[in-house]
Amino acid sequence: MTPEQAAWFAQTFDRLVGNVGQAVLGKSQVIRLALTCMLAEGHLLLEDAPGTGKTAMARAIAASVQGSHNRIQFTPDLLPSDVTGVTIYDQNTGKFDFHKGPIFASIVLADEINRASPKTQSALLEVMEEGQVTVDGVRHSVGDPFMVVATQNPIEQAGTYRLPEAQLDRFLMKTSVGYPDHASTVEILQGSSVKDRSLALQPLITTKAVTEMSALAHTVYTDTAVLEYVSRLAEETRNAPEARIGVSVRGALALVRCTKVWAAAHGRNYVLPDDVKDLAQPVWAHRFVLDPEAEFAGAQPDIILGRILSDVAAPQERVSA
Template identity: 70%
Template sequence: MTTPTTTRQPMTGEQSAWFAQTFSALVDNVGQAVLGKTHVVRLAFTAMLAEGHILLEDAPGTGKTMLARALAATIDGTHNRIQFTPDLLPSDVTGVTIYDQKSGVFEFHKGPIFSSVVLADEINRASPKTQSALLEVMEESRVTVDGVTHSAGRPFMVIATQNPIEQAGTYRLPEAQLDRFLIKTSLGYPDHASTLQILAGAAERDRTTGLKHLVSSAAIVQMAVLASTVYVDTSINDYVSRLAEATRNDAETRLGVSVRGCLALVRCAKVWAAAQGRPYVIPDDIKDLAVSVLAHRLMLDVEAEFSGVTSEEVVERILSTITPPSERVG
């Protein structure tokens, strides 16, 4: 696909049309391997183009590895899977410096984190020290070993997974670290029609092998830059701010959405708008993404949590009570 020239000027109608067409093609391509999960695939590409990371909380066997492979194959990028275990060391993730006796110099051997798409499987099974090493790379997009900094490159996205069952021997991610994930969602089990389609192709163990490389990694970086130029009106920023304030003042929360969460929602909304062919964000973009971007950033009150209230329910209730803007401010 031909990539239009990317500038820091506001996105034009022609650019937004190209963006929407390319985004749709990317989603459809991944959808050939990850069946019946169009919304989650759209969220994954939104996280990638907003240059963030995604957390999947899912039971085993729902297609998390397939999603990571399909994303990497579609953008002609590299893919690595890290199985997190209690004995995994930070250097097993980031890499290590080894002395080469022949050359007489120290050489850095890159860890599996140096890939376009990294699947961090069952992140809650690793020690907090190893979790922190991963989250540091996610935040800074670089690794520093023995005083030397190594860039993780672009595009770079981590798909981390948590298993909601078998919690024995796991290390729950602290809320402050959960806040570093741009989006949290769940693949879930496929519907009946998709399950039948998967079973019909049971002989094909890896459905990503036949996927086409639609765009280059460099084009994905250009799309990310282009998405950042989408216009956000002051009224939209005010709406996001009021939503965040409502989460902080809600009786069922101990900790509401931070400014980082507000920025994350706006960044995602820009991509979401461009993916629909618009060079500007509307309130519906915020509504579509609020639960996926904000819910995991909340800390519920103990009584609310004990009563079975979920963060998703709190965000949905706040969305229903905060009036969205009806006109532009400037």
């Protein structure tokens, strides 16, 4: 990536943040994380209370990149075919036709994903990892770009199915939207007549441009010292006394992918250790499997990560391409 390309990337990224911010007021940091997740070709898990704007953000992102958007309400009786689609025999043609499910969209909101059975949750594993679904032995691509924005309610756990660690690891990031500040809340209330602000958004770029930006982000320079820093941090998460399972190699790769997009979004064609520190929490915290005794004692992944980030020395010198 050249400096000129990095400047264009940052300008386009900021425009997208501003556009989505018209629908989700006062949440620029969360929007930046969500767009970073999309451009890093990953999926986002939002753990938040109802009514905080999760659906509006997914719709706003889809509208900003001229993409399609589907919402799947996960319930205990939802079947895997309700998500992926089903093959139906057509008597007129004498052939089996595939009817696409709601997973075939640019941005898919999987609302309250932990309310569906593990069998239905597992239907997302292939499509989230490989961008395709297999029905009756036939593979169907969901297209590019493709991002799942899944939500779960952290308050109410009755009648829910906890996401297994293998599926949590498929999500590139986990964060929360949270309630807006006072000024943003007043502005939202003033526009109470507008039911969905995302419907008024105009697309800024095409889905093809999103794919091009993702490919461009891959070319951001990452020095060996930064990669060694990420590796040391990952090793420390595995050695932490409170953790039963730390960050995997896939988790380390996920962090590197995100830091490249984060650097480009700030107009740089190289990654800094500060980029790693900025994204370690949303990319790694949900990948921890805590020891049961430590979890019972009140240990939290974000606190453990914060301690590791302060203990492991970051590279001091920046080496750019």
